[in-house]
Amino acid sequence: MHRSEDLTGEGRPDWLARGIGILPARIALGATMAVALFAALSFAPPASRAASSSVPQEPPMILPAKAGASSAGSDGSSSDWIVGGVPGRVTSRIVTASGATAIDRQLGSYRVSRDKARQLARRLRKADRLAYAEPDVPIERSGYPLDLFSDEQWWLNRIVSPGDVTPPTVTARSPMIALIEESLDPLHPDLTSANLSGAKSLGPEADWHGTAVAGIIGSPGEMLGIRGVWPGARMRLFASGLTCSTASKAVIKAVNAGAAVINMSYTFPADKCFTHFKATQYAIRRNIVAVAAAGNTGDSGNAAVRPATDPHVISVGAVDKDTVVSSFSTRNSAVDLTAPGEKVLAPYESDASVGGSTGVDRTWREVSGTSFSAPMVSAAAAWLRQVRPNLGNLQINRLLTNSASDLGDPGRDPEYGAGLLSIEKSLSEPTPVQDPYEPNDDIRWINGSLLGVKSPYLWRAGSGKRRMITATLSRAKDPADVYRLLIPARRQIIANVTQLEGDIVLTAFKPKTRSIYKPGKNVIVRSNRAYPKTEGILVRNLKKRPQMIWLAITPSTSQTGNDSTYRLKVARR
Numbered sequence: 001m002h003r004s005e006d007l008t009g010e011g012r013p014d015w016l017a018r019g020i021g022i023l024p025a026r027i028a029l030g031a032t033m034a035v036a037l038f039a040a041l042s043f044a045p046p047a048s049r050a051a052s053s054s055v056p057q058e059p060p061m062i063l064p065a066k067a068g069a070s071s072a073g074s075d076g077s078s079s080d081w082i083v084g085g086v087p088g089r090v091t092s093r094i095v096t097a098s099g100a101t102a103i104d105r106q107l108g109s110y111r112v113s114r115d116k117a118r119q120l121a122r123r124l125r126k127a128d129r130l131a132y133a134e135p136d137v138p139i140e141r142s143g144y145p146l147d148l149f150s151d152e153q154w155w156l157n158r159i160v161s162p163g164d165v166t167p168p169t170v171t172a173r174s175p176m177i178a179l180i181e182e183s184l185d186p187l188h189p190d191l192t193s194a195n196l197s198g199a200k201s202l203g204p205e206a207d208w209h210g211t212a213v214a215g216i217i218g219s220p221g222e223m224l225g226i227r228g229v230w231p232g233a234r235m236r237l238f239a240s241g242l243t244c245s246t247a248s249k250a251v252i253k254a255v256n257a258g259a260a261v262i263n264m265s266y267t268f269p270a271d272k273c274f275t276h277f278k279a280t281q282y283a284i285r286r287n288i289v290a291v292a293a294a295g296n297t298g299d300s301g302n303a304a305v306r307p308a309t310d311p312h313v314i315s316v317g318a319v320d321k322d323t324v325v326s327s328f329s330t331r332n333s334a335v336d337l338t339a340p341g342e343k344v345l346a347p348y349e350s351d352a353s354v355g356g357s358t359g360v361d362r363t364w365r366e367v368s369g370t371s372f373s374a375p376m377v378s379a380a381a382a383w384l385r386q387v388r389p390n391l392g393n394l395q396i397n398r399l400l401t402n403s404a405s406d407l408g409d410p411g412r413d414p415e416y417g418a419g420l421l422s423i424e425k426s427l428s429e430p431t432p433v434q435d436p437y438e439p440n441d442d443i444r445w446i447n448g449s450l451l452g453v454k455s456p457y458l459w460r461a462g463s464g465k466r467r468m469i470t471a472t473l474s475r476a477k478d479p480a481d482v483y484r485l486l487i488p489a490r491r492q493i494i495a496n497v498t499q500l501e502g503d504i505v506l507t508a509f510k511p512k513t514r515s516i517y518k519p520g521k522n523v524i525v526r527s528n529r530a531y532p533k534t535e536g537i538l539v540r541n542l543k544k545r546p547q548m549i550w551l552a553i554t555p556s557t558s559q560t561g562n563d564s565t566y567r568l569k570v571a572r573r
Contacts, residue, residue, distance in 0.1 A: 083130075085110070090127055148224055161424060167230050168387055175386055177233055186201065188211050215346050229376050244272065248276045263375050270305055280307050281312070281445060293370035304334065316374040317329040317331070318373045344368065348363055349361060376421060437456075466572070472566075480553065488546050490542060491572060492572075497536070499533070504555055507524075508551055
């Protein structure tokens with residue numbers, strides 16, 4: 001591991017299949033109602049409810065169902081609350097007895113601990129003096145926090161405008177970023193107040209790499225060093241060890257622990273460690289964004305490396321201060337994005353000797369390598385998962401590439417991929433098409449032989465008369481989509497594929513097919529019509545029992561671009 005045809009037999013055929021063309025195919029709450037609905041509904045002073053709708057109204061005031069908790073809730077809400085009463089002696093007397101702290105007695109505003117908020121509100125309501133209640137939320141600052149070395153963080157300015165963009169507030173429910181690293185030092189000044197768990201130091205030689213990666217992702221603005229891409233981001237270390245097996249195990253542990261994003265700033269030769277390949281695809285199946293360093297072989301033969309070349313894994317190359325691809329950055333068709341990766345100021349540590357004793361020198365240093373580009377994308381992916389929670393992992397992948405600032409040759413290229421990471425653009429980029437059932441790049445990924453669990457049928461008897469999905473392909477990172485269909489006895493199905501973007505091929509395979517890339521004589525029927533014509537096939541089961549087939553969508557040899565989008569409709573005829 002380096003850190004950086006028809007189915008026919010004798011007589012009557014069991015199957016009939018043929019290629020075919022396009023087929024036809026508010027509630028106002030009075031003071032007396034406040035308690036009964038307290039925990040669930042909003043309420044405000046009667047005066048505001050009676051106001052004209054053209055007058056600015058107060059925001060809803062909600063007391064969560066878990067208001068009895070004495071500390072911050074699992075939803076990340078405040079442990080302190082503000083309760084407002086009608087100003088006067090009655091309110092003052094009730095509040096004083098509760099132990100609340102006055103914000104301003106003249107206005108009737110008081111601060112109280114979360115566990116006492118409900119009781120105080122009920123007492124005020126009983127005396128007809130309750131006005132509102134709300135959490136004492138923290139101030140949300142505009143822009144990034146400042147830090148000691150903010151002026152030296154040129155790399156942050158390349159991917160986001162720190163003065164204009166405000167990172168989202170991190171809560172206990174924010175997406176977790178898994179750091180697959182040998183170790184890191186949680187005592188480094190840039191990480192002592194970070195939102196970091198699982199950290200285990202093995203000493204400077206083993207720690208420096210992971211310490212830099214963690215700092216780049218989520219170092220908070222504590223005026224002790226740098227600011228991470230997402231300051232305060234939730235991070236957890238999963239010790240990678242130094243071998244294929246230990247790194248693969250770490251990835252699987254991260255998946256099972258609920259990681260939303262996995263950062264892999266290390267490499268293996270592209271033809272080695274298939275076990276790790278399975279681990280990344282397991283992560284993809286579990287809706288996790290997997291990010292990897294593209295590699296540092298640009299100056300030494302440009303050999304492809306894993307996991308960056310694995311399907312559906314975001315491969316990140318490096319650029320310098322002038323936004324030119326770094327000479328060491330690996331170049332190939334698998335590169336998806338680039339981010340700063342040359343002379344990046346990051347937390348660092350090394351051995352230090354003082355008076356004959358060995359110690360640790362915790363400092364900052366400019367580091368270079370795609371290992372330090374990848375965590376920038378990982379932080380951005382987790383950010384997007386928080387602010388756009390309804391999107392799947394592969395939609396986040398495409399969101400990042402679709403919003404990248406194009407560099408080099410127009411469009412996707414081996415040096416820059418889709419271009420330079422742009423957090424601002426990604427926040428407003430239109431929602432990409434979903435890509436369901438992934439990974440389904442070949443039969444073995446969906447038949448249970450590699451991931452242990454079979455993918456569900458795309459269509460089978462009893463699931464309705466028809467099924468329609470929209471999905472995508474990518475020559476570099478998603479070369480095929482394979483689906484399972486179960487055709488009822490003595491029935492036939494029609495499959496139509498509308499080519500929305502790019503030229504694709506539709507093929508049906510016999511159930512005994514092991515791989516769509518080596519089908520032998522197992523092809524049932526294939527449709528390959530020029531874009532934008534609709535692909536269509538009909539397959540008939542003449543047997544007395546249901547029969548399964550594999551349906552594959554692949555790019556046509558006439559496809560010129562990298563990406564394809566299609567709409568597949570399967571219907572019983």
